[in-house]
Structure formats: C-alpha cells, structure tokens
Amino acid sequence: MRSKRKWSDVFGCAFEGIIHSLRTERNLRIHVLAGILVVLAALFFQLPLRDIALLLVMIALVICTELLNTAIEKAVDLISPDWHKLAKIAKDAAAAAVLVAAIISVLVAVLLFYQPVMSWLGMI
Numbered sequence: 230m231r232s233k234r235k236w237s238d239v240f241g242c243a244f245e246g247i248i249h250s251l252r253t254e255r256n257l258r259i260h261v262l263a264g265i266l267v268v269l270a271a272l273f274f275q276l277p278l279r280d281i282a283l284l285l286v287m288i289a290l291v292i293c294t295e296l297l298n299t300a301i302e303k304a305v306d307l308i309s310p311d312w313h314k315l316a317k318i319a320k321d322a323a324a325a326a327v328l329v330a331a332i333i334s335v336l337v338a339v340l341l342f343y344q345p346v347m348s349w350l351g352m353i
C-alpha cells in the first residue's frame with residue numbers, strides 16, 4: 230500500500246519520537262551525551278576521518294538500538310501490561326541488543342583511541 234503521508238509529517242513524527250524518548254529515557258540521554266563526548270575527544274586527538282566515521286556509525290548504532298528498545302518496551306506495555314513470559318523475552322532481548330551495541334562500541338573506541346591517547350600521555 231502506498232503511503233500518502235507528506236515528508237514533513239514523516240519527519241515530524243520521527244522528531245516527536247526523538248524528543249519524547251530523550252525526555253523519558255535516561256539511558257538514551259546518557260548515550261547521546263557519551264556520543265558527543267566521544268566525537269569531541271576524536272576531534273581533540275585528531276583521529277583520521279575514517280576513524281571518526283567509524284565512531285559515528287557506532288554512536289548511531291547505540292542510539293538506534295536504544296530508540297528501538299524504547300519502542301519495544303512501549304509496545305509490550307500496551308499489549309501486555311501484566312507479567313507474561315513472552316513480554317519478558319521481548320523486553321530482555323531488546324535490552325540485550327542495546328547492551329551488545331554498547332559493548333562493541335566501547336571496544337571500537339578503545340581500539341581507535343589507544344594509540345593517540347598513549348602517545349599524548351608520552352607513554353609510547
């Protein structure tokens with residue numbers, strides 16, 4: 230089925246989703262702040278553009294999984310306000326997606342920052 234929604238409506242809904250999630254989800258705010266700090270650190274240590282691009286991809290991955298986690302949580306709360314085994318599986322899997330993205334992002338950041346930080350500290 231072809232959607233008749235205007236582009237401005239599509240962007241408007243997406244923007245509302247971001248604002249609502251930022252207002253209500255503490256973990257998302259932490260991830261956005263961490264992402265900003267990582268980009269500032271990458272600029273400070275003058276990482277190559279390719280490394281900065283990789284960091285941006287990882288930051289986007291974490292923020293997107295966090296947004297999807299919020300979407301799944303809300304949908305599950307709507308469908309299953311009471312305790313249900315499948316609701317637990319859905320929410321736990323969504324939370325696990327954020328955790329995996331966050332862990333891999335930290336590993337990528339450590340690999341990319343290791344050499345420049347050590348050299349800045351005069352340790353190599």
Ligand SMILES: Nc1ncnc2c1ncn2[C@@H]1O[C@H](COP(=O)(O)OP(=O)(O)OP(=O)(O)O)[C@@H](O)[C@H]1O
Pocket residue numbers: 254256302305309310311312313314316317320321324
């Ligand atoms: N309806 C439910 N049925 C079964 N288990 C649930 C249900 N709601 C929540 N849980 C369990 O509680 C955990 C926490 O769920 P909750 O909705 O409170 O998310 P949260 O961890 O507080 O997320 P966030 O902090 O990102 O808002 C879930 O991962 C799940 O294990």
